[in-house]
């Protein structure tokens with residue numbers, strides 16, 4: 006047995022940690038089966054002196070064990086040693102360190118500095134200080150933050166490899182500072198430069214594209230702590246002795262892009278002026294920083310019909326492009342960004358709306374590498390102006406996001422499903438850039454609470470999102486008020502608006518996801534008042550019938566069942582949605598009260614939950630079991646949130662089935678219904694139907710976008726129409742993770758990886774087959790270690806391979822076997838015979854014409870055997886009809902033609918291994 010991955014507040018050997026009671030986690034790795042931890046001992050010491058020793062503690066806890074020793078001192082290094090004993094007689098040891106930060110913003114002794122440039126100045130200020138060092142250095146730490154986004158250089162070298170510090174928080178309440186190691190950078194004579202971009206603080210942001218959301222002047226705060234080998238120390242800090250100038254960054258806006266003029270020289274140093282910010286609001290960085298996590302080479306140079314020079318990176322992503330160039334002095338290169346080309350193949354930046362995203366570089370005649378500092382773009386394509394000779398190897402796309410650990414993989418036998426999984430992951434990466442944003446490209450990029458809420462479950466499979474959401478949830482709580490509840494976007498730059506269902510519920514739902522995924526009780530403690538505040542807010546809005554039926558709601562946002570709806574809120578009764586969430590959140594709050602042992606609240610919210618459920622049934626379900634909105638989302642909420650009384654459930658389930666059948670087995674759900682649709686079906690013995698909807702390839706479906714070439718999740722089911730036109734509502738992002746919320750169902754139901762106890766201390770493995778997928782390999786790296794679930798069902802043989810990490814146990818339901826098996830940690834393999842066949846004849850006479858014509862091979866065959874059919878104007882109208890419907894009014898010989906095409910398609914489909 007080995008003990009590995011000692012994590013301190015989810016991080017390895019963190020520095021700049023301001024958590025007063027850090028928590029320790031480790032993993033046990035063993036080749037033996039049924040391994041459990043029997044005891045642990047943690048010793049925390051400082052400078053070799055033990056401060057806290059738990060002694061040998063007989064416990065199987067190995068996750069998030071809280072430090073209970075003497076108060077930690079700021080700016081200090083602590084050593085941590087964890088010894089572990091397992092039930093097999095083995096012993097293991099893991100060690101690490103953590104270094105505290107300033108332990109509170111008021112411990113900064115530096116002063117805030119800013120500039121007095123005229124308002125029209127767009128260049129980023131560069132705050133400068135020169136200083137010399139005489140003695141031998143042992144250690145250098147830099148603590149810094151800014152109003153705006155900043156970058157620090159010492160002697161020309163950038164500190165750290167992160168971007169967009171200090172990150173976006175609710176600046177009026179919270180501002181993060183960062184800690185940098187700079188031990189080897191200082192020389193005898195030193196120059197420190199802090200460049201500050203407008204960022205979210207002062208920059209142009211929001212639908213209105215207006216600046217100054219938090220202030221009209223950027224500022225900096227920094228301290229360089231130098232410890233010398235002789236034991237003495239010194240602090241260089243921002244104060245009025247610093248100077249300010251401007252450098253090569255002539256303008257920079259997150260939405261608009263950056264202009265760098267490398268010919269620009271400014272020798273003029275001006276005086277800085279001091280400014281202030283509430284020091285109590287300054288906190289250490291809470292989440293992982295933003296980094297370049299991947300670099301993608303340019304794939305193809307395209308000269309478009311409009312003669313634009315365009316590079317395709319093959320993937321819609323968030324970040325920017327690094328450009329290597331040797332231009333003439335003064336030569337200006339312009340890089341524009343777009344997610345997509347239009348159907349003629351021209352550059353199509355319209356999905357960006359007013360966020361023009363243009364980077365410009367002025368060359369100085371030398372070999373240069375340009376990349377922007379304070380802007381990011383959502384793009385797959387760039388267009389290049391001002392450069393004659395374009396060499397692909399000189400352009401590299403840099404992928405930027407919060408650097409979360411990857412925790413999930415999902416691979417199936419179906420390549421389209423695999424592309425969907427890739428699209429979900431890319432949309433997560435693209436929109437987890439410091440805050441959970443709706444989209445990364447247009448003049449929005451806001452922390453929409455609803456989007457984050459519906460996607461959180463999926464996100465927590467793909468990446469470790471504990472710190473990412475902890476930081477953001479702190480902002481949620483800090484922006485929440487009694488009067489308005491929880492804002493629709495956090496950080497809130499849209500102003501006061503009454504809270505809305507499914508959006509504001511993020512305050513309750515996401516802490517619960519974090520608790521369940523990581524066994525993190527502290528998040529519930531920290532967010533409890535916020536969770537409770539939201540439920541209480543709803544209660545305060547309820548009428549005498551105990552229901553929330555007033556005010557603005559987003560309903561089932563972008564649902565297709567009311568496509569013409571001016572307000573985009575779908576056909577499901579908006580207040581039905583609101584009250585469904587009211588009950589759902591109240592129940593989560595009750596469960597949180599149980600975890601935290603809050604006796605009074607347990608009683609209060611159990612009663613409230615029952616009351617809301619009862620009122621919901623009275624108001625929204627008739628005495629004979631008909632639901633007011635028999636939409637897919639209406640039925641799904643009544644079932645999946647367990648709202649409908651037992652006696653009504655069957656009727657509602659039938660209504661759901663009928664609705665789905667009326668849509669020819671397609672979904673019509675929006676943001677609210679989509680995450681739960683397949684879950685509701687699976688849980689109610691309609692897993693096959695869930696599988697059918699999931700594997701639909703024609704509009705509207707998840708795989709429709711995949712077949713249209715999507716590399717990220719689209720905002721709308723119809724972002725790109727079957728004929729290649731774009732949705733023109735003015736709201737059409739091609740990188741919007743909300744509909745990627747199906748990912749949770751893929752992991753939980755298809756791969757069958759579920760938690761039975763918080764943090765996956767006890768695991769449920771229950772893979773469920775669907776026709777059209779013959780194998781799945783999935784992994785989830787839990788806080789205890791990696792869980793694996795893979796299965797295949799081919800040629801009448803089922804094979805299952807499972808891995809359960811040490812110090813956990815699991816219940817395994819093998820497909821087609823009645824009895825669950827209780828297992829401990831280890832690797833398990835099963836093989837048995839079955840009658841089941843999961844291969845499907847994908848194309849039948851029930852397939853729609855559109856789905857068939859999506860296949861290039863079908864078009865080829867039709868062109869060959871019935872060219873007159875292809876040109877026929879009626880074909881457009883028949884798109885949504887099935888083959889048999891089309892044939893009902895067609896000459897009999899057409900059936901033979903269709904049969905031939907269908908057989909050929911099924912054959913080719915099997916040959917490429919698509920099923």
Ligand code: RAM
Pocket residue numbers: 443444449453455456559562736741
């Ligand atoms: C759009 C956003 C987001 C959604 C809101 C209601 O502007 O892109 O996805 O949550 O509207």
